[in-house]
Amino acid sequence: MYLASLGKLALGSRLKALSDHFYGAADEVYRTLGAPIESRWLPVLRYLWDAGPSTVTDVANAIGQTHSAVSQLTDKLVRAGMVRRRRDPADGRRTVLALTDKARGALSTLGPIWCAVRRGVNASLDEHAAHLLDAIAACERALQDRPVAEAILAEHAAIKAAPLQIVPYAPALRGDFYRLNAQWLERHFQLEEIDRAVLSEPERHILQPGGAIFFARLGDEVIGTCALLQESPGIFELTKMGVDETFRGLGAGRRLLDACIAEFHRRDGRMLFLESNSRLQTALRMYQKAGFVMQPSVRPGSHYERADVYMIYQPQT
């Protein structure tokens, strides 16, 4: 959950754990079955098996590692008696790695074990693993096409350059009102029939009973909205606040909230309340900072299923 703050960035450890899990399982199997092999060795051993004696760099390129990694792995393999190091007589810079007879013997008895590993992994993971591989490959390709840092800096420049404005309702914004509210409703709850009706016809359900709707614009983009609904004369509800997920953190929510509160005062409202849900912690903190106070119980006769929080605007004067 808190990892989400980093967006997609916190994958590293999860994936390392995942792959360590696999390696660990394979090693456990090799140990149990008495195969004198470790799973981390396999890429190197397998390449030498297929390609015959090879230089460090050849192996490194083939298995997608740096020459250093191969060199260090080779240390272990030599220590385990699986690989022999030799100078290349034709080129004194090169080291030729070759399997020992011991390694050849070990590998040649490994067929059934590999087969079992393959089938066991498949049985456990089925298509999941395939999806994972596809997804990784897709990400790698996308990153090659375009460096992320560049994309981020471009976004930042665009955000900084665009002014953040609060504007009142206009018919052209009806679609935005729906979109911005549907986004968080669908993420956290269910979009119900009543929601669809109110969001589709804000004029009828909000403006006409004496309410107001504001929008936050960043440059040309409409990134947030908030509504003030007159429940009965002088009694207002703050509702339908939504900020585009990708544009949070710019202060648009607070600006919208302030606009609604100002409008409430302009209309000489006597009471302003809101209903929300305890899952929306960030929003609740913002309401609190703006002067809303948490009430001990939910609002009597609330017409929201999802409301378990009731707050009333009580600014300290």
Added chain:
Amino acid sequence: MYLASLGKLALGSRLKALSDHFYGAADEVYRTLGAPIESRWLPVLRYLWDAGPSTVTDVANAIGQTHSAVSQLTDKLVRAGMVRRRRDPADGRRTVLALTDKARGALSTLGPIWCAVRRGVNASLDEHAAHLLDAIAACERALQDRPVAEAILAEHAAIKAAPLQIVPYAPALRGDFYRLNAQWLERHFQLEEIDRAVLSEPERHILQPGGAIFFARLGDEVIGTCALLQESPGIFELTKMGVDETFRGLGAGRRLLDACIAEFHRRDGRMLFLESNSRLQTALRMYQKAGFVMQPSVRPGSHYERADVYMIYQPQT
């Protein structure tokens, strides 16, 4: 390619690289924009921001790391002046971590940058990242349900217990003949009309002209096949060899090959050849070991599009 030998196990490094890429990009952005922050700090800082002063273990649980990792991260954060360590007066074992004013200041100016990071990452990766997350979650769940090592050992026991037999053609095996050949054809090439015809009616195209078909059975499962086709009197072609991908390494291919060669001798054949493709290195090595010799050019008048290898059986007597 050689990683494939490990099946799905070689993900670790790729994913670490992928996530390092993200961290690196984010850090580059923070540096460029002058934010005194590193991306690895964020989970901790963000949690302290949201939850207030907390103990090491609380933070560790919240961000999904070990207490050691948090402790070490805290060292850095203290050195950077972002976090304060205090003993918990109520419980002398605990250390309470709290943000410094400096950290609070830094974090509060970070909104637009985070927003840009989110949008930049989204722009670069779009749904790829979402798929990746889904796939990881699916794998994690699958692993929880069933330990891999156990599944592998079960497979191994099953494989070891079952006898590997070579059996001649029987009508009930027609479907297996198709399946086993279609598998590798579709993976490496294209399944063409002519293939479909031959594979669907082996009696007509292979047996009736004086050929033979063998199957490898492991217990109840049919895991491989190979055919001997009489091209003209005394001239035989070894063809349609296929072993189920998940059952390779058990020696089924070699056993099938030997069966076909024995059959060739039993029929007093004068010549035995095969056509194949240089992509199928493993198969080619097996043919070589069995006595087939690579010819310098492709077979004249070959009826295979995909054949770029021509081998003739020439056992050293």
Added chain:
DNA sequence: TTAAAATATGTAAGCGCTAACGTATTCTGG
């Protein structure tokens, strides 16, 4: 009350990998 068990944290060592460097050796162009 007090010994044993549990909890909270820091520290050390290690993993697999990388980047940076150093040292050979070979290639290249004048």
Added chain:
DNA sequence: CCAGAATACGTTAGCGCTTACATATTTTAA
């Protein structure tokens, strides 16, 4: 022919994380 560039490879230090261990402190149970 020979100086500089390029190549091959081992070594070192470091990353972020883990496990194993050491040291406090608190809780539990007899």
